[in-house]
Amino acid sequence: MEKEKLIQMLNRDLADEHAAIIRYMTHSYLEGEDTSIGASLLSRAREEMWHMHWLGMIIGKLGGEPNMTPAPYPHDPTNRATIFQSYIDYEKKLVPHYEEEADMVDDPHIRRVLFRESWESDYHALKFKKILDKLSSDEASGLPGEENELSEALVERIQQSVTAKYRQMLQSIRDAWVFQSKGEPAWQRMDFSMTKMKQLAHSAEEIAENGMTPRLTTGRIILAGSLSEAISNGLEDVRKTIEIHEGLAADSEAKEHGGLMTNLDLTLRQEKYESDELRDRLSKSGA
Numbered sequence: 001m002e003k004e005k006l007i008q009m010l011n012r013d014l015a016d017e018h019a020a021i022i023r024y025m026t027h028s029y030l031e032g033e034d035t036s037i038g039a040s041l042l043s044r045a046r047e048e049m050w051h052m053h054w055l056g057m058i059i060g061k062l063g064g065e066p067n068m069t070p071a072p073y074p075h076d077p078t079n080r081a082t083i084f085q086s087y088i089d090y091e092k093k094l095v096p097h098y099e100e101e102a103d104m105v106d107d108p109h110i111r112r113v114l115f116r117e118s119w120e121s122d123y124h125a126l127k128f129k130k131i132l133d134k135l136s137s138d139e140a141s142g143l144p145g146e147e148n149e150l151s152e153a154l155v156e157r158i159q160q161s162v163t164a165k166y167r168q169m170l171q172s173i174r175d176a177w178v179f180q181s182k183g184e185p186a187w188q189r190m191d192f193s194m195t196k197m198k199q200l201a202h203s204a205e206e207i208a209e210n211g212m213t214p215r216l217t218t219g220r221i222i223l224a225g226s227l228s229e230a231i232s233n234g235l236e237d238v239r240k241t242i243e244i245h246e247g248l249a250a251d252s253e254a255k256e257h258g259g260l261m262t263n264l265d266l267t268l269r270q271e272k273y274e275s276d277e278l279r280d281r282l283s284k285s286g287a
């Protein structure tokens, strides 16, 4: 298969895996991570993250630009039963899809990845079927989500954090995939991407716990041509979220939510660590 065609094909898969992550993660937060349905969904979301990551690494290694915009995830949002049925249908379609793709590729690693994404999708369908079969009639006809207890202004502030952090997380993982041949500094982009996922989870959960959908919009991914440019943009990015989070930490309504404040405190300390590391790295490389 021609390289450009292969990159295009893998980029479409990347967008589908990305869509599945967002769908299962958002749904998990709406159910509550500590519920059995929520925990299972989060587990699936993590496996979709592997899937996305393997594809991203292959695309980066091939010299391609990863497509960081998620595809739509078609689902019937009427109630839990229709939602889980949509998930089963989605995963089942991926089984022959990935098998067919694997058969078109010669590279043994890429073939193995595509086959694994096929059979893991089959397991996902099976696990969602088990949830669907176990739903009580109230659960089946109901929808996840609690009542909102936050003011509109505070919701907006937290949503700003969600959107900014999600973009930064995608940006750093893109940089890690694209610059993987640079070794350790690229690994650090990956490391920060993982911290950002956790920080994103804190704010996205806060929104979903209040029955709203976290605003996971991709924003503009910067296609930095060099790793030092990517690191320098990363430093600018983290500066922006420090500002958002300092604002949130000083918000009088936010201060009434103990859990939110603890997570904000942790996030701010991690962000300062990140900016110190990046600044240091830039001054040493003379970039």
Ligand SMILES: [Fe+2]
Binding pocket: 017, 020, 047, 048, 051, 117, 121
């Ligand atoms: Fe997947």
Ligand SMILES: [Fe+2]
Binding pocket: 020, 048, 091, 120, 121, 124
């Ligand atoms: Fe899946």
